[in-house]
Amino acid sequence: MGGGTPTLLPAADLSRMLAAIRDEFGFTSDAEITTEANPESVDPRYLSELRSGGFNRVSFGMQSARQHVLKILDRTHTPGRPEACVAEARAAGFDHVNLDLIYGTPGETDDDWRASLDAAIGAGPDHVSAYALIVEEGTQLARRIRRGEVPMTDDDEHADRYLIAEEALTAAGFTWYEVSNWATTEAARCRHNELYWTGADWWGAGPGAHSHVGGVRWWNAKHPGAYAQALNDGRSPGAGREVLTAEDRRVERILLELRLAAGCPLDLLRPTGLAAAEKALADGLLDPGPYEAGRAVLTLRGRLLADAVVRDLVD
Numbered sequence: 001m002g003g004g005t006p007t008l009l010p011a012a013d014l015s016r017m018l019a020a021i022r023d024e025f026g027f028t029s030d031a032e033i034t035t036e037a038n039p040e041s042v043d044p045r046y047l048s049e050l051r052s053g054g055f056n057r058v059s060f061g062m063q064s065a066r067q068h069v070l071k072i073l074d075r076t077h078t079p080g081r082p083e084a085c086v087a088e089a090r091a092a093g094f095d096h097v098n099l100d101l102i103y104g105t106p107g108e109t110d111d112d113w114r115a116s117l118d119a120a121i122g123a124g125p126d127h128v129s130a131y132a133l134i135v136e137e138g139t140q141l142a143r144r145i146r147r148g149e150v151p152m153t154d155d156d157e158h159a160d161r162y163l164i165a166e167e168a169l170t171a172a173g174f175t176w177y178e179v180s181n182w183a184t185t186e187a188a189r190c191r192h193n194e195l196y197w198t199g200a201d202w203w204g205a206g207p208g209a210h211s212h213v214g215g216v217r218w219w220n221a222k223h224p225g226a227y228a229q230a231l232n233d234g235r236s237p238g239a240g241r242e243v244l245t246a247e248d249r250r251v252e253r254i255l256l257e258l259r260l261a262a263g264c265p266l267d268l269l270r271p272t273g274l275a276a277a278e279k280a281l282a283d284g285l286l287d288p289g290p291y292e293a294g295r296a297v298l299t300l301r302g303r304l305l306a307d308a309v310v311r312d313l314v315d
Contacts, residue, residue, distance in 0.1 A: 002036025002059070011046045015053025022054070032057055032096075032191045039077040039085045047085075047092040057190075059098040059129075060085050065119035066112045069105045072150065074140065083123035090124070096188055098127040103161035105133050106141075106150035113161050117168040126188035128174060129181050130165045132158045159304045166300060179259045179303050197256045199249065207237075215244045251314050258310055263290055263297030269313055276312035285309050 006014060014035060027033070034057040035050060042050075047058070062082035064070050070077065082099060089097045099120045103113050120128055135142050135152065144150050166176065174182035178197060183189045195202050201213045207227040210219045218241035221227045230237040244252070250268055257264035269277060277296055280286045285302035286309075302309055 001034070004036070005038045005041055006035050007037040007041040007046070011049035011053065014050060014055070018054050027054075034059060034096075034190075034192060036061065037085070038075075039081040042085060042088070044088045044091065047088050047094070051092045051094055056094060057096040057098070058089050058094050059100060059127075059190075060089075062099040062116075062120060063102045064105065064108070064112065065116040066108070069108050069112055069116075072105050072107055072141065073102065079119070083119055086123040086125050096127060097125040098129060098190065099123065099125045101128065101130045101165075102133050103130060103165065104153040104158045106145065106152060108153070110160065110164060113164055114168065117165060121168065121172040121174075126184040127182070127190060128169060130162070130169075131180050132162070162304060163300075175261075176303075177261045179298070179306055197260055199253055199256065215249065217242050217244060254314050255310050258296060258298065258313065259306060261297065263287075263295040266291070266294050266296055269296075270315065272315040273313045276315060280309050280312065 001014060001017070018033065021027075033055050035055055036059045038061050050058070060082050061075070063073055063075055065079050065082075067079055070079070086097050086099065101116055101120055103116075117130075133153070135145060141150075145152050165182075169176075169182045173184055175184075176182050177186075177189050178193070181190065181193070192202075194200075199212075202211060203213065204211045204220070206220065207224045208220060208222040210217065218238050220237045221230060221239045227237045254264050254268050254273075266274065266277065277286060277291075280296075280302065281288060281291055284299055285305060287297040287299050287302075290297040296313065298306060298309065
């Protein structure tokens with residue numbers, strides 16, 4: 001459940017939704033059942049209620065361990081609260097806990113970022129996601145940057161922060177399995193996100209939710225009022241759909257699977273893409289070992305330039 005902050009709802013409501021899904025569709029015995037949460041939106045009792053209701057994985061939006069960075073990001077929790085949340089989730093019986101981090105916030109230094117990584121690792125999650133800041137148009141941060149009130153970090157700074165994250169997380173026993181995601185074990189990987197990256201099927205419910213089944217993608221009305229009205233009227237809340245062509249799916253497989261540690265099969269590439277892959281291999285952007293076995297796998301340097309590599313390989 002998420003994005004957004006589903007834990008703004010009472011835990012009983014989330015558990016009731018989960019029970020309705022279980023009753024309608026059923027769950028496998030090993031189903032991954034996750035909710036996202038902001039650190040200030042839960043407490044030990046709330047987490048215990050979620051665990052009793054069937055949730056077994058929780059993802060906390062930590063973002064940073066520095067107060068001035070959290071302030072820029074308009075986050076209201078205090079430093080130290082996400083680490084406490086991990087302990088509370090473990091005490092409640094959660095099998096898997098993730099912390100989300102963001103790097104490249106205006107005003108953040110390398111030392112700030114190292115402190116955030118140290119705090120996240122020290123909290124004891126088995127999964128960490130680290131994303132470069134993307135400034136969305138229409139947000140307060142975008143307006144502040146446009147007015148020159150805060151500086152925007154550049155790509156070189158993002159690259160430096162990524163390398164710092166890779167070094168710290170690897171040293172702590174985490175292994176990258178997708179460009180922005182690290183886990184301590186294979187069981188700790190986010191299976192939900194792996195569905196997206198491997199082009200599998202998923203069915204989303206709720207305002208703005210996207211779904212994909214058998215090469216058909218559709219999405220719901222984004223505004224909660226419009227979504228609710230459609231349901232009240234007995235209408236589908238779907239706002240649009242598209243049928244993916246074979247070429248669409250080929251391109252998306254390269255785009256998404258190349259981000260994975262397992263890489264993408266070279267037989268997805270056309271001649272121009274294969275030529276680009278040979279050049280990427282020579283430039284140290286692809287790992288020669290998997291390449292010999294027929295797969296394109298990014299090196300650490302390749303991960304820093306993943307978007308550029310993908311752009312060349314899909315031709």
